[in-house]
Amino acid sequence: MIPFGLITGVxxxxxxxxxxxxWATSWIxxxxxxxxxxxDLFNAGxxxxxxxxxxxxxxxxxxxxxxxxxxAFQEYPSRWxxxxxxxxxxxxYAITIGPYEEHIDPVYRRYFFFGGAASFWVMWQITTALGxxxxxxxxxxxxxxxxxxxxxxxxxxxxxxxxxAVLAAVVGGSVAVMAASAPYQSGLIIGAVAGVVAGxxxxxxxx
Amino acid sequence: MNAFIVVLIIGIGTYLIRLSFIGILGNRPxxxxxxxxxxxxxxAVLAAIAAPAVxxxxxxxxLSPVTNPQFFAAVLAGLVTWRLKxxxxxxxxxxxxxxxxxxxx
Numbered sequence: 001m002i003p004f005g006l007i008t009g010v011x012x013x014x015x016x017x018x019x020x021x022x023w024a025t026s027w028i029x030x031x032x033x034x035x036x037x038x039x040d041l042f043n044a045g046x047x048x049x050x051x052x053x054x055x056x057x058x059x060x061x062x063x064x065x066x067x068x069x070x071x072a073f074q075e076y077p078s079r080w081x082x083x084x085x086x087x088x089x090x091x092x093y094a095i096t097i098g099p100y101e102e103h104i105d106p107v108y109r110r111y112f113f114f115g116g117a118a119s120f121w122v123m124w125q126i127t128t129a130l131g132x133x134x135x136x137x138x139x140x141x142x143x144x145x146x147x148x149x150x151x152x153x154x155x156x157x158x159x160x161x162x163x164x165a166v167l168a169a170v171v172g173g174s175v176a177v178m179a180a181s182a183p184y185q186s187g188l189i190i191g192a193v194a195g196v197v198a199g200x201x202x203x204x205x206x207x
Numbered sequence: 208m209n210a211f212i213v214v215l216i217i218g219i220g221t222y223l224i225r226l227s228f229i230g231i232l233g234n235r236p237x238x239x240x241x242x243x244x245x246x247x248x249x250x251a252v253l254a255a256i257a258a259p260a261v262x263x264x265x266x267x268x269x270l271s272p273v274t275n276p277q278f279f280a281a282v283l284a285g286l287v288t289w290r291l292k293x294x295x296x297x298x299x300x301x302x303x304x305x306x307x308x309x310x311x312x
Contacts, residue, residue, distance in 0.1 A: 003298055017214075018210075029218045030221070031221055033252075034217065037256055038217060042210060042213075048213045052213060052217055055217040058252050059221045060224065061248050062224045063227055063228070063245055064245050066225055066226065066227045066228040067237045070228040070232075070233065071234050074233070085225035142306075146277055146280070146302065147302060149257045149277070150280075151294070151298065152253050152256045152260075153261075153284055154284065154294040154297040154298065155249075157289050158288075159250040159253065164247065165250045166250070168251040169253070169254035172252065172255040173255060176254070177259050177262050177263060177268065180259045181266055187259065188252075188259075191254070191255030191258070194251070195251025195254060196247045196248055198247075199246070203243045204243065
């Protein structure tokens, strides 16, 4: 998570939408992959609707996390149920879903999630801010912008768990390459939708 | 549309997705028709972001290590992620490979 935050910060430092707003995505959106894609699309001059659709597609996986944690959250007071989801990230989900099955005390669970998720939030704000500072001094000749696709590759590899997932990635990547010159920078979202359709169809077929 | 408004809409939308089952839809499973699509969002989206960035030079597919060192560096970084399961090493490997190739050619 630390390198990911640093790279997001470096990207924000060189953003077309201004460093402050680019960094502020860390607490307005608080989801690294979506932040990087958003900044990238702004730089490429994408249409607003395309940027919003792409970022929310990337974050659609949080529906699964929300559903998985909902049973444990049901007994919480509503202010907790409104506040805690803001902190729900891949990492927060990963650390809580295991312990939630072992500990049934709701108060313990609530503070366990809050403690872990809030630490990630603080870490994310600090590492992205540090990245902004580095980004301002690192010369562009170092080609650090290439770290962004490297991060996405590092995130992609662990998701290739089975054949439908591999197919989703192959189709998503290929279609995005073919649609690279599609209007309003919509190639990414076109590729993503094609990949999801292919992966879903394959999962039904191979089941 | 103002960039701030776009970021704000994404932020609110992301929060509502996170809130969905916990705060709005309640204690029920993801509908079965939505399960498979949601499981494939991550690989599809991540590949759709990464592939054009590493495969294309000026809009066309380019696999030459001379004119597109990013492709070779990305393959190496992917292999490192797969074998070592370590993001830091993957990024370091990819960046060093890029610098070496750029220095060579």
